Amino acid sequence: MDNHMNIDVLSRFIEATDVSTFRSIVAKLLLPLIGLRDADYCDGPYDGGKDFSLATMPATGIRIGIQISVEKKWEPKIRNDAVKLKKNFNTNTMYFISSRRIPEGSYEKIKEEIFSQSGITINKYDNQAIASRLIENNKINEVFILMGIEEPVFSKKQQEYLSPKNEAVSSLLLFDENTKDLRQRFFKAIIMAVLSRSQDGLSRQDLFDKIEESFDIEKNQLVQINSNIDSLLQTRKITTYGNMIKLSENEKNKFLGLRKTTELELESLKSEFKIKITSLSEDIDFNTQNLLINNFLDLTIYLSGKSYSTYDNELKKNEKYKIIQEIISSRFGINKASKIFRELSEFFAASAFTKHIACAKLYDAFLNTKSSHLINALGGTESLNVYIDSSVFIPVVCGLLFEKVGNRSSQSAASLYNLIKTHKFNAIVPYDYMEEVASHIIEACRDYKHIIEEDIDLSHSGNAFVSHYSNYKKKNPDINFEEYVMVFNIRLKDISPDMPDSTFFSIRDKVTRELSSIASRYSFSTEKLTVDYLDKKIEAYKDFICNAGIERPDVLIRHDARVIEYLSGYYIPSKIVKLLCTWDKVHSMKNPDGKDGYYVMHPVAVIDYFSLAKGDGDSSVSHLLDFAMMQEEADLELSSKIWDIIARIENENLSDGQIFISAKKFKEQYMEKHANDERMAGSQVEKEWLAWRK
Incomplete structure (x- = not known):
């Protein structure tokens, strides 16, 4: 799995450090974690700087070159240092530790070239690899101290966003395991995330209660939790003391590191939002900034959950959206509100913390899914x-x-x-x-x-x-x-x-x-x-949409019925997961939970x-992002829909200039008359247009 999302913020902090701070992070935190704790060091004499050390491993006497770099142009640096290492010390192993991001493909090519030319093996640690090690070993507080960063303080409301869900999802993405069943891995991650919050451990029943409290999990899924507790006990990732269950020390460090990283993401969001909102208006006080942050995060959680459907634009009644709109309208004016809302939505949508909590909400849906197949297919482990x-x-x-x-x-x-x-x-x-x-x-x-x-x-x-x-x-x-x-x-x-x-x-x-x-x-x-008994399927589907109060031409009913029968029947090998991607909400109404043998999702x-x-x-x-665009497009969409109906009725007649001018006037009048309507009925537009034409 691609795990950049979980280490992105810490990686950026590492990249922003000066050479002295970066050297301290490497010497005091990283080197002991990568097996170089007991090495004897001396500064390399060939470049007169402190960014090179020669380490001698006491057990073997093997000498290792350690090069620390904050330079953006890492390629010539790594080549030159490898040549000097061989020439001056006749050793064949070098660690190249960079505060920059080093793309894996570029690095592998250079690594192979250096090995073939001089026999030197290069081991690389870039900012992402360093961040991953520091998180895994719970060294975030030490990093804060070395960087001179105060430990973040969050309001009671913001503490709600820092739930064990975040660590569970981060663990799933960051620490890959050799199992294809993502759902079972998530259950294990949930157990360990909850245990990481308890210093003295929890009884099995208390653990169940805490999981129910923190996760949207149905009681019938506690059987899965129970079996995964036993599985974790067998692998010694959790241990028992009497009737208490505790997380092993290694796993506890991982989860505490993940928790600190999530806190860093939220603190970074707050700092970056202050810069963003100030660039738009200097008249936004601290409390209003926090109010906007909290409501945008709540809005994201709602949009990412199962209760929201993008098929229906019903969110204008949502309390969080209304609060955001009221603040934006009062500070920027009603005319600019839509544009500012979209700009801020783009900011939040790209934020590491927003992505983190949205991801946690998406995984909530996995918990109560009866089949693991869709989850594993989304994870790339099933067709x-x-x-x-x-x-x-x-x-x-x-x-x-x-x-x-x-x-x-x-x-x-x-x-x-x-x-x-x-x-x-x-x-x-x-x-x-x-x-x-x-x-x-x-x-x-x-x-x-x-x-x-x-x-x-x-x-x-x-x-x-x-x-x-x-x-x-x-x-x-x-x-x-x-x-x-x-x-x-x-x-x-x-x-x-x-x-x-x-x-x-x-x-x-x-x-x-x-x-x-x-x-x-x-x-x-x-x-x-090709399907069997299509006529029966057509009649059944026709009854369904009729009962739902939906009108649809027979040809479209036939098309949908054929696709539904094909996907729900036994025409495709069972090992292949089937997903219908559509903007048509009728399909979602027909098969909302995937119980018909296939799943329905909008793009x-x-x-x-x-x-x-x-x-x-x-x-x-x-x-x-989609919701923000939906709000911005609402008025333009109404105008276009009016033209759609007129074009369907008139088509060739619109070549007549008088009818075309009349249609333009009607469109303006209709939009003004129905400006406050929440929905536009096509039949109403048609009726009013035909009356207007007479």
Whole structure:
């Protein structure tokens, strides 16, 4: 697992130290931890500095060169020192200890070159390796002292964020073990994290109670906790004294180190936020800063939890969001509130501590999952097929063929494709959904060709091709829609509202073949799904959406029913985990907990689970970024949706200048009239437009 997220802050602190402080950290803390405690040292005479020492191991007499460096250009430094070591001391082992980050690939290449040329073996410790050792051995307080940093002090509210959950997740990511079952590893990490908070140990019952208090765990999962206690006793990671259970000394040091690191992350967040908010406004007092921090963290926890669904924009009623908005609006003005909220969301989403608590919340969902398969697949230890529907594939393919644009679907599509590109799962577009993609672009040509080049904003249209083109054209004004759709093997002149069905299907099939060919170039496969008893499945699915009060065309019902039957049936080997990635909330309603043999996730959840929950330090909290973009886009989305409905009703009529002008006036009037409505009903827009036209 990539564990950068858990050591990133301490690594940055190490990199920022001056040479004297770094030398003290290495000499007093690191060298004893890497087996050089008892060596005899003398300064190397060849460079006249204190950054080189020669250590003689007392048991063997072997001499080892130790080079300490804070230089950014580490490559020439390591080469030159290796040559001098061989020439002056005729020894073949050197430790190169750097306060910088040294990429593994670059280092391995140089290490091999030096060994082949001079026979010297280089052992490297960069800031991440040093941070990992210091955390594992609970040396964070000593680091604070050497760096002159006061131990952090947190409010009662902020203490709530520093729960054993953080250490449990950090342990899972940082200290890898030879087991493929991530869920069982997490249970073990939970047990040890809770025990690390108790100086004298806990009885088994008290341990159960503390775990229930700190983790969102169902009582039926305590059986798993019990068996993992026994497993940890066998490996001696925990021990018993009478009826008390205690953490072994080595494990206790690890978990205490993780706890101190998390505290450092929170303190860094507070310091960095002060700089950030002051750059936006100097009129934000200390208490207001803390209030914003606490509410952004609470908002992140909520967004990362199971109770929030990104399918529905219902969070404007959320207390934490309302508090943030009120503070921002009062300090920056209502007109700037949306922009400031997004900017601060981006800041928090990239923060190590925010990622840490979001990750802990994501892992909460794993605790009560009855199957380990999804968890292990997300962890890369089991095969995973991700089936992608049209709502997800369109922004992905548009971003690949042209470029990603600024809206939330395009941003998440780009992140999702980056996961596919690194071969973390098999990405499959069912053929039925590829037909839907083709139909969408035909509809874009049919309904929008008379208005898409006009001076109206369709950047948040419900038609994803229209939305992407409208955004893309803002930065690429020389392109026109006819050229845009030719990329998909479609001619704008061939599309008309009155074309016969046979023409529509012929064009759709041609475009579907082209899209499938394009998809294959970018590591997507297109599969025709064959299932039994499809008619019965269609009727059952039709009943489900009817009972849910949802209207849907028969062709889409047929497509969804086929995919659902295929994923829930026995058409795929049982060892492969199946995940449907979609923006369509109906699929989540149909199979919310994965009990039908497959799982449903929207792209934002897939991104966070695959990156954040695996400790990727370069990723941000996608749930928070997506929510911020959702709020910023709300008004623009309403405008585009009104045009969607008018375009569907009028299509060719919009070539008439008078009707087009009338439509623009209607849109402005409708938005003003319904400015305070929480939801927009398409039927209401249609009714009012038809009345307006008369």
